[in-house]
Amino acid sequence: MPFKQIPGNRRVRDLLRMALAKNRLPNSLLFCGPEGVGKRATAVILAQALNCLRMNDDACGECEPCRAVREALDDPDKAGKFPDVMGISLDKSKKEIGIDRIKEIKQTAYLRPMAGRGRVFVVEDAELMSSDAANSILKILEEPPLFCHIILVTSHPEILLPTIVSRCRILNFLPIAIDEIERALLDKGLSPERARTLALLARGNLEMALTLGWDDVLARRELAWRAFLALVADKDTSPFLRLWAYAPRKAVEDDIVRTMEFFASFFRDVLYLAEGGASHGLLNPDLAERIAEAARFLNGPDALRGLALVEAVLQALDRNMNVGLVMTDFVSRMTGRNHARDCLSVIPAHG
Ligand SMILES: [Zn+2]
Known part of the structure; x- marks a missing residue:
């Protein structure tokens, strides 16, 4: 599969293709960014591109090396399918990636590739390397052989040793735009209504949308x-x-975020109707009658204000502010009364 089939993060894809075309791909790469935005998928394509028989700045996805590399990285039972490419990920029975896994890299990193143009090691959830493992990989990152590429993939670069981060070329992946997720879901055969609703809820996380x-x-x-x-x-x-009165404490924040996304879609729909929009243009077209009912209580400026309140909640949660206080502020502004006691007794005040 070529790079362009991954939705979003065009800048990263262009950078990688340019580096491949000029034969200047850094040996140590660090893919950072939130969950579900295509970091791992990009690493797989990069490993394919480094071994593809038909293209030199992309992966055709169809030649023998492309197919074997994908199998080797996607299917643990076929890990040895392509000898020059190795994926390291967390063993489900363990809490960290141990030094034994990094030793597997060391055994072959200095050997010339057997089948393709480059040796590629993809370390997923790299922040979970034990300190022994991290120190061990550091030695290869310091002086990698020319033909060897190590791709560290992480959603939490702040946990990695600074010495590791400083030895890698960092590529930052961003959340994927709603319309790109929507298009990807439509390509998967979802109905327009489902694709739109799921894309809205996924907040830039394609994996979640799927x-x-x-x-x-x-x-x-x-x-x-x-x-x-x-x-x-x-x-x-x-x-x-x-x-969320009965939700497990850890799930409350995710629940609130999803609920706020729904609220935002309701406010947008009220606003849209208030501006004279037709019901088929709503984000929730199947709720048209109910949205019209809500519009009796909310005029356009109210809906706009509601949207701003929802946006403020989402931003505050992104900044890890105290969930209980954020929600107290939200419902107090929504109702014009102070609800500190109700909120703080129900919503955990962590964060
Ligand atoms: Zn190929």
């Missing part, structure tokens, strides 16, 4: 809608607070 169950999404949206209507129509906070 794994969210549609029935689950509809059930969550229904709960979010009831909480939304109670807040805007009756200034009643109880359905809203009940959403």
